[in-house]
Amino acid sequence: MTTTLPRPRTANGPPSSALPALPVPKTRKSVVGLAAAGRTPSKSGLRAPSATIHTSPPPYPAPTTALPIPKGVHGVNSAGKTIRKTVSINSFPQPPGRAASMPPSPLSGAVTPVRKARAPQAAPKISHSTSATPSLLNGSGEGKSLLGGAGARNSDGLLSISSPPQSRSSSAQDSYSTSATTYDDPTEMNGTPIRDKRTSKGAEGKGNVLVSVRVRPDASGNNNANPEGEWMVDGRKSLVAYRGREGGDYYYDNVFSTHDDNSRVYDHIAKRLVRRVMEGYHGTVFAYGMTGTGKTFSMQGTASSPGVIPLAITDIFSYIRETPSREFLLRVSYLEIYNERIHDLLSMATGGGGGAAGTQEEIKLREDSKRGVYATPLKEEIVQSPTQLLRVIARGDQARRTASTQFNARSSRSHAVVQIVVESRERLPSNPTGENKRSGLLPGGVRVSTLSLIDLAGSEKAAETKERRAEGSHINKSLLTLGTVISKLSEHKEGKGVDKDAKHLPYRDSKLTRLLQGALSGNSLVSILCTIQTGSAGSAASANSHATETLNTLKFASRAKNSIVSHAKRAEEALGAGGEGGARVLLERYRMEIQELRTQLETQAKTNKNKAEEEEMAKDEEEERVREKEAEARHEEQMLEMQLARTALKERIDHLNRLILSSKSIGVNAGGSYSALGIHHRFSQNSFRTSIATSTGGRSLLERSASMNSSSSTIGRRSAEPRHSSGGEPIPTEDDDSLGEYGDGVASLQAQNQSLQADLADKNRYIATLEKRLIQARRASSSRASGGFSVPNKGIMVGEDHSVSTLIKEKDAEIAELRARLEDKDRMLSALRSAARSRDAAEGLTDSSKSEARSSLLCDAVSPPPQNALPDPPVSGHKKSPVPSRSKSVDEMSRILDEMIQDRVETGHIVRGSRGSVRVALENKAEALAESSKVDLEPLRGGQSLMNESKPLALEV
Numbered sequence: 001m002t003t004t005l006p007r008p009r010t011a012n013g014p015p016s017s018a019l020p021a022l023p024v025p026k027t028r029k030s031v032v033g034l035a036a037a038g039r040t041p042s043k044s045g046l047r048a049p050s051a052t053i054h055t056s057p058p059p060y061p062a063p064t065t066a067l068p069i070p071k072g073v074h075g076v077n078s079a080g081k082t083i084r085k086t087v088s089i090n091s092f093p094q095p096p097g098r099a100a101s102m103p104p105s106p107l108s109g110a111v112t113p114v115r116k117a118r119a120p121q122a123a124p125k126i127s128h129s130t131s132a133t134p135s136l137l138n139g140s141g142e143g144k145s146l147l148g149g150a151g152a153r154n155s156d157g158l159l160s161i162s163s164p165p166q167s168r169s170s171s172a173q174d175s176y177s178t179s180a181t182t183y184d185d186p187t188e189m190n191g192t193p194i195r196d197k198r199t200s201k202g203a204e205g206k207g208n209v210l211v212s213v214r215v216r217p218d219a220s221g222n223n224n225a226n227p228e229g230e231w232m233v234d235g236r237k238s239l240v241a242y243r244g245r246e247g248g249d250y251y252y253d254n255v256f257s258t259h260d261d262n263s264r265v266y267d268h269i270a271k272r273l274v275r276r277v278m279e280g281y282h283g284t285v286f287a288y289g290m291t292g293t294g295k296t297f298s299m300q301g302t303a304s305s306p307g308v309i310p311l312a313i314t315d316i317f318s319y320i321r322e323t324p325s326r327e328f329l330l331r332v333s334y335l336e337i338y339n340e341r342i343h344d345l346l347s348m349a350t351g352g353g354g355g356a357a358g359t360q361e362e363i364k365l366r367e368d369s370k371r372g373v374y375a376t377p378l379k380e381e382i383v384q385s386p387t388q389l390l391r392v393i394a395r396g397d398q399a400r401r402t403a404s405t406q407f408n409a410r411s412s413r414s415h416a417v418v419q420i421v422v423e424s425r426e427r428l429p430s431n432p433t434g435e436n437k438r439s440g441l442l443p444g445g446v447r448v449s450t451l452s453l454i455d456l457a458g459s460e461k462a463a464e465t466k467e468r469r470a471e472g473s474h475i476n477k478s479l480l481t482l483g484t485v486i487s488k489l490s491e492h493k494e495g496k497g498v499d500k501d502a503k504h505l506p507y508r509d510s511k512l513t514r515l516l517q518g519a520l521s522g523n524s525l526v527s528i529l530c531t532i533q534t535g536s537a538g539s540a541a542s543a544n545s546h547a548t549e550t551l552n553t554l555k556f557a558s559r560a561k562n563s564i565v566s567h568a569k570r571a572e573e574a575l576g577a578g579g580e581g582g583a584r585v586l587l588e589r590y591r592m593e594i595q596e597l598r599t600q601l602e603t604q605a606k607t608n609k610n611k612a613e614e615e616e617m618a619k620d621e622e623e624e625r626v627r628e629k630e631a632e633a634r635h636e637e638q639m640l641e642m643q644l645a646r647t648a649l650k651e652r653i654d655h656l657n658r659l660i661l662s663s664k665s666i667g668v669n670a671g672g673s674y675s676a677l678g679i680h681h682r683f684s685q686n687s688f689r690t691s692i693a694t695s696t697g698g699r700s701l702l703e704r705s706a707s708m709n710s711s712s713s714t715i716g717r718r719s720a721e722p723r724h725s726s727g728g729e730p731i732p733t734e735d736d737d738s739l740g741e742y743g744d745g746v747a748s749l750q751a752q753n754q755s756l757q758a759d760l761a762d763k764n765r766y767i768a769t770l771e772k773r774l775i776q777a778r779r780a781s782s783s784r785a786s787g788g789f790s791v792p793n794k795g796i797m798v799g800e801d802h803s804v805s806t807l808i809k810e811k812d813a814e815i816a817e818l819r820a821r822l823e824d825k826d827r828m829l830s831a832l833r834s835a836a837r838s839r840d841a842a843e844g845l846t847d848s849s850k851s852e853a854r855s856s857l858l859c860d861a862v863s864p865p866p867q868n869a870l871p872d873p874p875v876s877g878h879k880k881s882p883v884p885s886r887s888k889s890v891d892e893m894s895r896i897l898d899e900m901i902q903d904r905v906e907t908g909h910i911v912r913g914s915r916g917s918v919r920v921a922l923e924n925k926a927e928a929l930a931e932s933s934k935v936d937l938e939p940l941r942g943g944q945s946l947m948n949e950s951k952p953l954a955l956e957v
């Protein structure tokens with residue numbers, strides 16, 4: 001069997017003959033054991049129904065004669081081969097010429113015909129009195145009266161439904177005239193010629209129910225067009241006339257003859273309804289009829305002749321395409337009622353044939369004020385294309401139960417309900433084109449409508465197997481209940497019923513009526529297609545059975561047309577997702593979800609942006625901090641360099657000052673006279689130091705101390721920091737001396753001498769240090785030079801050597817300069833000495849001892865240091881003596897000094913010379929040396945370097 005999916009048709013194109021049918025043909029599945037039934041078709045006639053069936057309202061009498069099996073129509077022929085349903089339609093059984101002895105079907109027993117059919121002999125008369133009202137389906141301001149008779153009908157007798165422009169009705173169907181079409185939009189109504197002028201009798205809402213009859217082609221080829229036969233079908237007049245017993249004329253909204261194809265059927269029974277569903281109305285289309293009469297063929301169709309369901313799907317998507325102002329969401333469910341149980345065909349394993357049903361959760365029917373009666377839990381699939389939707393339905397079809405019966409090789413054994421839920425909402429808040437104004441849709445909320453497409457199981461009189469009988473029992477019972485509900489609706493309408501309340505209608509007696517409750521009670525547009533078969537072949541009993549069933553179907557159709565009153569209204573638009581009804585509005589939920597996700601996305605993006613900005617800012621700040629730190633470090637470095645440079649400069653200035661001041665202080669006082677020998681704090685120590693310097697050990701000691709102290713300082717630079725003794729007390733520097741005893745440049749001769757001596761010692765130390773450095777530098781230079789040859793990068797070495805040699809040269813120059821200065825000072829000292837002697841001679845010494853002592857002392861103190869004299873250590877350990885007050889006279893100072901000398905002389909430490917000079921006693925020289933060195937070195941012991949050197953020095957001493 002072909003399973004091709006139908007192609008969506010172009011909006012205005014004609015129906016394509018190549019359109020495929022629903023992909024799942026009925027031959028795909030069969031109930032076990034049915035084949036046998038098919039293979040032995042009613043050889044002994046139809047069996048009596050089971051007891052179960054008989055307990056249901058009217059018994060199901062066994063047919064008196066067996067119905068003949070049409071050749072090639074049954075699913076399995078005599079040879080046991082399955083035959084396609086679409087093949088050999090002419091082999092369908094022909095009804096007998098008269099249906100005299102056929103027992104009533106359960107339907108006929110249950111329903112009360114609104115009006116008995118007229119005598120068959122009589123001219124065709126109206127069987128049912130009904131009126132048509134302005135309708136959404138027939139579009140008629142004036143409905144079509146079923147009682148109107150042929151004369152009252154329009155030429156073709158059809159209720160034409162003009163196809164919407166976007167539909168495929170530009171086909172041959174366009175030739176079908178529209179009779180009394182009414183649209184919500186007056187312009188549309190005006191644009192459509194009203195051809196059916198039958199009068200409306202005012203039954204409001206009646207027009208929303210369409211009842212059509214379709215006659216299946218006779219397998220024998222004896223079609224009903226022959227007015228001479230018992231049945232007369234006039235599609236143009238929408239008339240089915242039966243001339244047999246209980247015969248009469250039956251008019252409906254549409255009557256389709258055997259020549260009418262599925263496309264035409266769809267156009268007339270469902271096209272308008274589908275459009276209304278898309279606009280927000282609920283719509284229900286169901287096919288009703290005896291088994292094998294073409295319900296499934298009409299609803300599903302074939303590959304070459306698609307039925308209502310695929311054509312509706314095509315139109316749904318056409319509508320969506322052509323309505324850009326709204327957005328839609330479609331979801332589909334597919335259920336079957338089999339043996340009074342509901343099964344979800346989309347949740348069942350395909351080909352389950354009921355086997356998978358056992359694993360399914362029981363599906364129940366519930367009622368909700370907004371949704372009406374609905375099955376739950378039921379799988380709903382959201383679909384986005386016709387193909388997808390058809391595939392979903394095809395999947396459900398695979399799971400549907402079918403079986404071979406006496407009249408149908410692949411009979412549907414269940415009522416199948418396809419439900420397509422259409423959600424739609426205005427795409428834009430306002431539509432400037434006014435298109436929505438035209439269709440009356442309000443923007444904002446979501447509108448939910450449902451299209452139910454129902455293929456009922458066929459009623460049958462009897463079945464050969466127990467399983468079929470059980471199925472038949474349930475099928476018949478539900479169909480009977482449907483008939484009863486419709487009858488009662490009719491009674492209500494006519495005021496016969498006491499209770500107008502729908503609660504008292506037996507909807508709950510079957511799952512089918514319960515599910516159809518909404519549609520039957522008027523909240524939906526309804527289109528009922530009743531299928532019949534007028535021809536028959538074989539025995540008279542068979543023909544009678546057919547005729548009876550056909551009549552029952554026709555009566556059902558008539559009652560339905562008369563009873564069902566639809567007040568279908570466009571579904572209200574639901575806003576938000578609250579409540580049970582709101583919760584169903586997926587479109588709104590999705591929209592809100594999308595909105596929420598968008599918001600989240602935006603927030604996230606914002607957060608990320610902020611984060612990125614913050615990170616960038618933090619990075620910038622960090623970079624700024626680093627830059628600041630670097631700048632600070634640079635600044636500190638600069639400051640340090642500056643400080644060092646300043647220190648160096650200061651030292652240099654101090655050094656130069658000392659030189660200058662020392663030169664100045666040489667006898668250049670204010671009075672031009674030589675100042676008296678004042679007490680200087682260095683006096684005692686220096687005198688001894690000089691002596692010490694003469695000894696080898698002393699020289700070694702001092703040399704080392706000087707070297708060590710200066711080694712920590714840069715060449716040509718001395719620390720400006722105040723020096724500290726080992727006790728941490730600040731030690732006054734020698735710089736103060738250079739300013740003179742009173743800081744006025746007027747220094748005593750002795751002070752000047754001392755100052756010069758200190759200077760001399762400094763210079764010597766400095767020279768020694770420089771020499772030492774020079775030697776070191778030369779050594780390093782030579783070692784580098786020798787090593788430099790092996791170093792590949794000679795240029796660098798050469799450059800370094802060059803700088804070192806330059807430095808050495810500079811230092812040499814500096815040393816030379818210092819030596820020159822030293823010589824100057826020596827000269828100055830000699831001059832001073834001679835000046836002192838001259839003074840002594842001039843003044844005459846009253847106290848020769850004093851003079852001698854002073855001269856001797858002076859001589860000792862200012863005597864030039866031997867060659868390579870040891871420099872004084874830069875940091876003296878002496879504490880500065882308190883500066884004598886200015887009031888002290890030079891003489892007094894001299895006196896004190898003399899006294900001191902005298903003391904020494906007396907103690908034998910020094911010996912006074914003949915010319916007043918003094919010298920250290922030889923025997924005591926070593927002692928004095930030791931004593932003085934102890935005194936001199938004591939304060940220096942605090943220095944780390946000196947401490948390290950103290951031991952070997954002591955040994956030397």
Ligand SMILES: Nc1ncnc2c1ncn2[C@@H]1O[C@H](COP(=O)(O)OP(=O)(O)OP(=O)(O)O)[C@@H](O)[C@H]1O
Nearest residue numbers: 085086291292293294295296297408411412457458
């Ligand atoms: N109008 C038609 N034109 C051609 N063939 C038809 C027509 N109607 C029905 N048939 C054929 O008759 C056979 C039975 O039709 P179908 O299965 O649709 O009947 P049914 O009413 O659904 O039966 P059941 O109630 O048992 O399911 C199928 O092979 C189908 O192809």
